[in-house]
Amino acid sequence: MSEIQAVLCGYYGKGNGGDEALLVSMLEMLPPQVKPLVLSADPRGTSKSYGVRSADRMNSGAVIRALRESQVLILGGGSVLQDATSLRNSIYYGGLLGLAQQFGLQTIALAQGIGPLNQPLTRWIAKRAFGNCTAVSVRDSASAALLEGWGIPCAMAPDPVWRMAATPVPAIASIPSPKIAVTLRSHPNLTNQRLDLLTKALVDLQAATGSHVLLVPFQPTTDLNLAEQIQAELTDNSQVVVLTDPQQLKGLFQGVDLAIGMRYHSLIMAAAEGCKCWAIGYDPKVSKLMTEIDIPGWELADLPTDASAIAQAWQQHLKTGTALSSASVRTISQQSLTHQHLLTATIAKIAVVSN
Incomplete structure (x- = not known):
């Protein structure tokens, strides 16, 4: 041919x-x-x-x-x-x-x-x-x-x-659990007040669970500053992870216990790799995904105003929530x-x- x-x-x-x-x-x-x-x-x-x-x-x-x-x-x-x-x-x-x-x-x-x-x-x-x-x-x-x-x-x-095939990231895989990956992006509804709330909630979550927090800028030119702002408020048990290889980005979620994400494809990658997910919807595509695969979360515009309530919801999901089953992932991948x-x-x- x-x-x-x-x-x-x-x-x-x-x-x-x-x-x-x-x-x-x-x-x-x-x-x-x-x-x-x-x-x-x-x-x-x-x-x-x-x-x-x-x-x-x-x-x-x-x-x-x-x-x-x-x-x-x-x-x-x-x-x-x-x-x-x-x-x-x-x-x-x-x-x-x-x-x-x-x-x-x-x-x-x-x-x-x-x-x-x-x-x-x-x-x-x-x-x-x-x-x-x-x-x-x-x-x-x-x-x-x-x-x-x-x-x-x-x-x-x-x-x-x-x-899409995932490439493991050994440096991330070797970090002890629990591991929490966070993928935020700039948006008009992510006001300074809401960013402060999410940061405070992550500080509380880390203190309550001893988690290692991975702040992952999916588009460094727009997301890196947010990641660095949040990381500055966390303990040393946290890091900003910049990866340019999309297959490594997906592989990063292998062994991560909870993914908190605004980025649409970060939630897909995390769910596909067996990670519990919590969505922050900023766009209809994220809202649709939340419904399609039953991801808990909030619309950004309706984010709770109490940081402790946010942290408690994340902590409960980390403790008792479930990831998408491997059978469901296989079915979705086949489809x-x-x-x-x-x-x-x-x-x-x-x-x-x-x-």
Whole structure:
């Protein structure tokens, strides 16, 4: 079968551990005849880390060259078409899909978490972009319902990071239990007052349980300062852990007793590795995940105002809570293969037409 070049696009090269994990998952899914070319904010780093060709995602000349020499564009996972942060995301990715389609490329959108789409313009962009795709898969029922309402067929399956291979981190594995991993991110609702509450609760939790606290910035450019602020208030039995390899990020949770997370993919990685989880919802995708796999937690806007109550809830979950069963993890991981099956079948059809 002849080789097919596919442009992979997403929030890649920005140092976000969750999006880099999606890129690893997408590369793992590719059929052997597909040669990837990744659009990245850091093309040199992406090429070095993953051994693939890469081009600057913001260099219009490089993007156009990549499209002209390719047959397929794959929009690879995550909440990239949304307007919660700004209109730019939907305009960029919707425009890229539209440009690829104008150039005659087949476009595939995989493992999408669509929205929020609060503006008429972004809803129009998303409807047009997904409606013209060769194939679409989503990672949650709300995204599937949105596309169904627009008359756009799609497959639905859990996020592909559930299946991503994990690399153990010996330095973390050797730390005595109990171990607690914390993944916070900056957000308008994470006010200084709420950050102080969470910090005080972690101090109380550590004092009550003798836990070793791992503060994990999933995107160091935005999360590291938060992690360092909290670590400064804890005992020496704590550390900030910066890992750039997404498979090591997932492996970090092996043997961790409790993960307290805002980051969506940190909760998936922790649950997949058998860790008890407590979610702090800042975005609908986290709220959906809490419901889907029954993770306890709070919405950030509804965080309790008593640090001791927060610490007591965490301590009780650490003591008596349960992790997702290994059977459930296997089932979810198996279900997530739907994205790969869709990709493989679509590429096979494209190859037949190309030949």
